[in-house]
Amino acid sequence: MKQTAAAPAAARDPSQIAARFARTRARSRALAAPLTPEDMMLQSMEDASPAKWHLAHTTWFFEEFILKPRLPGYRSPDDRFALLFNSYYVQAGPRHARDKRGLISRPGLDDVWAYRAQVDDGIAALMQAGRDDLDQIAALVELGCHHEMQHQELLVTDLLHGLSHNPLLPAYRDPAPKPVSQERPLSFTRHDGGLVEIGHDPGDPAFAYDCEGPRHRVFLEPFALADRPVTNRDWIAFMDDGGYRTPTLWLMDGFAACEAASWDRPLYWWRQDDEWWTFTLRGAQPVNLDAPAVHVSYYEADAFARWAGARLPTEAEWEHACAGVAIEGNFLDAREFRPLPGGGLWGDVWEWTQSPFTPYPGFRPPEGAIGEYNGKFMVNQFVLRGGSCATPVEQMRESYRTFFHPHQRWQMLGLRLARDA
Numbered sequence: 001m002k003q004t005a006a007a008p009a010a011a012r013d014p015s016q017i018a019a020r021f022a023r024t025r026a027r028s029r030a031l032a033a034p035l036t037p038e039d040m041m042l043q044s045m046e047d048a049s050p051a052k053w054h055l056a057h058t059t060w061f062f063e064e065f066i067l068k069p070r071l072p073g074y075r076s077p078d079d080r081f082a083l084l085f086n087s088y089y090v091q092a093g094p095r096h097a098r099d100k101r102g103l104i105s106r107p108g109l110d111d112v113w114a115y116r117a118q119v120d121d122g123i124a125a126l127m128q129a130g131r132d133d134l135d136q137i138a139a140l141v142e143l144g145c146h147h148e149m150q151h152q153e154l155l156v157t158d159l160l161h162g163l164s165h166n167p168l169l170p171a172y173r174d175p176a177p178k179p180v181s182q183e184r185p186l187s188f189t190r191h192d193g194g195l196v197e198i199g200h201d202p203g204d205p206a207f208a209y210d211c212e213g214p215r216h217r218v219f220l221e222p223f224a225l226a227d228r229p230v231t232n233r234d235w236i237a238f239m240d241d242g243g244y245r246t247p248t249l250w251l252m253d254g255f256a257a258c259e260a261a262s263w264d265r266p267l268y269w270w271r272q273d274d275e276w277w278t279f280t281l282r283g284a285q286p287v288n289l290d291a292p293a294v295h296v297s298y299y300e301a302d303a304f305a306r307w308a309g310a311r312l313p314t315e316a317e318w319e320h321a322c323a324g325v326a327i328e329g330n331f332l333d334a335r336e337f338r339p340l341p342g343g344g345l346w347g348d349v350w351e352w353t354q355s356p357f358t359p360y361p362g363f364r365p366p367e368g369a370i371g372e373y374n375g376k377f378m379v380n381q382f383v384l385r386g387g388s389c390a391t392p393v394e395q396m397r398e399s400y401r402t403f404f405h406p407h408q409r410w411q412m413l414g415l416r417l418a419r420d421a
Contacts, residue, residue, distance in 0.1 A: 043102025
């Protein structure tokens with residue numbers, strides 16, 4: 001999830017953008033509220049960042065791209081923050097090493113909260129200044145809000161990975177009983193395919209990242225898409241049938257990754273008293289058999305699909321199938337922090353597609369540092385669709401693409417099967 005360039009769109013309503021800014025910043029504070037200062041410093045691997053860094057980086061984004069160039073007289077509380085809290089923006093200057101973000105003990109947490117407060121005040125002042133370029137400022141603020149929403153998801157999933165290394169298995173949120181559920185048979189809905197359009201419509205005033213467009217036509221053969229995600233019950237059947245030990249089910253690179261990392265179950269699972277358990281943001285819990293399988297890589301998802309006599313959908317199939325389906329489901333806003341049984345197309349887990357993250361026909365990245373994040377990452381990653389229990393629902397739309405490397409597992413990653421029809 002490294003998208004920070006917005007697609008061109010109609011002018012935004014500044015009052016709505018200001019309200020979104022306030023909601024977004026408040027959500028970050030609420031997510032951090034249960035954490036101790038020690039929790040805020042956890043960095044368990046290079047892919048993950050400490051919660052304190054997420055809070056500071058998203059603040060730096062507003063400062064760097066909006067306040068410094070547009071608010072006369074604005075001064076950062078510390079010019080060195082640009083070095084510490086830049087992520088990948090080469091044109092914005094040097095950056096602290098990604099794998100050493102957990103070593104940034106100074107500035108302290110109080111300093112980071114003060115930094116956020118100063119930037120919040122600056123954005124508010126800029127939005128209320130009655131400037132001629134208010135539409136441009138509002139568009140940048142909206143981009144910053146969506147960028148922060150992405151980091152809210154990363155904050156909780158990075159935290160989950162960090163807490164999973166603690167033998168005490170601490171819960172981020174109070175444990176809750178496993179929801180009562182029953183097995184839901186797997187069924188498929190047929191889609192006729194044909195020549196369809198996907199991607200963000202430039203005439204749509206709603207926000208979208210640049211990589212979601214241009215809207216373009218794709219020809220689809222008739223296909224069928226499963227009516228539910230693959231569940232933990234399904235995944236245990238795959239495990240019991242030797243799925244992790246059968247190389248003919250796997251892509252060559254996938255089986256090499258499986259053997260190198262000794263995969264034989266999803267991330268965070270273990271066996272206890274003849275029952276599968278998993279670690280979640282609500283602590284250690286027995287695996288809910290009818291909840292969507294989660295924390296599986298693209299390689300595992302692809303192998304499971306082959307074992308099931310199916311395949312992963314393409315992102316064009318996924319977007320075509322979801323067209324017109326209300327975006328409702330188990331998102332971050334529900335504060336469940338775990339996939340739940342009985343969901344539909346949206347929420348619970350991001351769903352792997354077989355589509356590589358590549359540019360749509362006619363894609364052109366914006367100029368300048370703010371356009372760096374998508375185009376240069378369009379290699380060696382796969383697209384996922386649908387959002388997860390860690391995704392703010394305000395962030396979702398039919399054209400939304402997120403993307404990860406095929407070996408990665410720490411995000412809320414699952415799958416839905418497809419078949420040729």
